Amino acid sequence: MKLMATKTFAGLRGSAGEGQTFEVDEETARLMLDEGYPVAEVEADEAKPARRKRSARTPARG
Numbered sequence: 001m002k003l004m005a006t007k008t009f010a011g012l013r014g015s016a017g018e019g020q021t022f023e024v025d026e027e028t029a030r031l032m033l034d035e036g037y038p039v040a041e042v043e044a045d046e047a048k049p050a051r052r053k054r055s056a057r058t059p060a061r062g
Helices: 026-034
Strands: 002-005 009-011 014-016 021-023 039-041
Touching: 026 039
Parallel strands: none
Antiparallel strands: 002 021, 002 039, 009 014
8 A cells, every 4th residue: 555644754653754655554554544644545546756866977957
């Protein structure tokens, strides 16, 4: 199941930064939601695409 952190958190079941999406199994997702972790279930197409990191060898545009 895909989840998105609505706030930054760290706990026994994992950690994530605000807005970060991640996948966990169904049981872990249900436990996180039931235990009050600041996460929301998202569909695969709702997740933000990962931003490409610029290589140190790639010059900045401008």
